Amino acid sequence: MIDPRIFKVEIREGKERTIKSYVLRNNVLDEKGEKALTEGSKYLVYFEDGKTLDSPSLFSNSNPFVIEIGFGMGNATLEIAKEKSDVNYLGLEVYLDGVVKLVKRLNEEGLKNLKVMRFNAVDVLEHMVADESVDGFHIFFPDPWMKKKHHKRRLMNPSFISLLISKLKKGGYIYFVTDWVEYADEVLSYFESEKRIVNPSGGFSPHISWRPETKFEAKGRAKEHEVREIWVEKK
Numbered sequence: 001m002i003d004p005r006i007f008k009v010e011i012r013e014g015k016e017r018t019i020k021s022y023v024l025r026n027n028v029l030d031e032k033g034e035k036a037l038t039e040g041s042k043y044l045v046y047f048e049d050g051k052t053l054d055s056p057s058l059f060s061n062s063n064p065f066v067i068e069i070g071f072g073m074g075n076a077t078l079e080i081a082k083e084k085s086d087v088n089y090l091g092l093e094v095y096l097d098g099v100v101k102l103v104k105r106l107n108e109e110g111l112k113n114l115k116v117m118r119f120n121a122v123d124v125l126e127h128m129v130a131d132e133s134v135d136g137f138h139i140f141f142p143d144p145w146m147k148k149k150h151h152k153r154r155l156m157n158p159s160f161i162s163l164l165i166s167k168l169k170k171g172g173y174i175y176f177v178t179d180w181v182e183y184a185d186e187v188l189s190y191f192e193s194e195k196r197i198v199n200p201s202g203g204f205s206p207h208i209s210w211r212p213e214t215k216f217e218a219k220g221r222a223k224e225h226e227v228r229e230i231w232v233e234k235k
């Protein structure tokens with residue numbers, strides 16, 4: 001039996017909707033999806049307003065806790081978690097097919113350090129993550145919302161960046177990557193005006209060796225898009 005909470009991805013729905021950084025394309029599970037989520041149910045975490053996400057109780061250890069926002073199909077997410085088994089990862093994504101795919105692979109491979117939550121990351125951070133409790137955030141190739149009239153939908157805006165920083169422990173990092181140069185410049189300028197962080201590279205970062213190519217990155221590179229990486233740390 002599927003937990004019905006999997007179909008609700010945001011606090012405000014319908015008329016109450018605010019500007020969102022995503023569009024929900026599918027909210028229905030086929031038989032294979034139901035099977036994958038039922039068999040991999042131990043990898044799913046559900047949104048519970050007011051309940052604080054606690055890495056030691058989710059993973060039964062006190063390893064560093066890193067949150068990835070918008071993992072897509074989760075290929076890179078899984079590779080990173082396999083490579084760094086001494087870090088706990090929580091992947092946030094609203095795209096149902098991606099959630100199904102990652103949970104299925106997690107269950108097949110039996111990883112112990114990665115869990116998945118299907119919910120709007122803004123709601124999760126605002127309602128379930130304590131301040132100064134996260135060791136790192138991964139945000140790889142968030143939707144660039146190319147048209148000017150859609151820029152307001154971009155995930156990385158000053159208020160979301162401020163929220164991310166408030167949730168980081170001292171010394172924690174934000175690792176952001178995009179193939180949209182103008183979005184990269186915008187995000188870098190937001191970080192430059194943030195007094196709570198340091199940028200060890202002083203600008204864009206060299207490629208971080210442990211990050212594998214993501215699905216969206218491959219698409220961007222095929223179109224000869226330039227990839228920009230940003231790595232900043234909380235003071």
Ligand SMILES: C[S@@+](CC[C@H](N)C(=O)[O-])C[C@H]1O[C@@H](n2cnc3c(N)ncnc32)[C@H](O)[C@@H]1O
Nearest residue numbers: 021022070071072093094120121141214215216
């Ligand atoms: C362009 S895709 C990139 C996926 C993956 N990181 C990659 O590089 O292949 C961006 C993803 O972010 C997800 N997303 C956007 N806003 C989100 C939010 N507020 N909370 C959770 N996921 C979000 C979308 O559903 C989409 O799958």
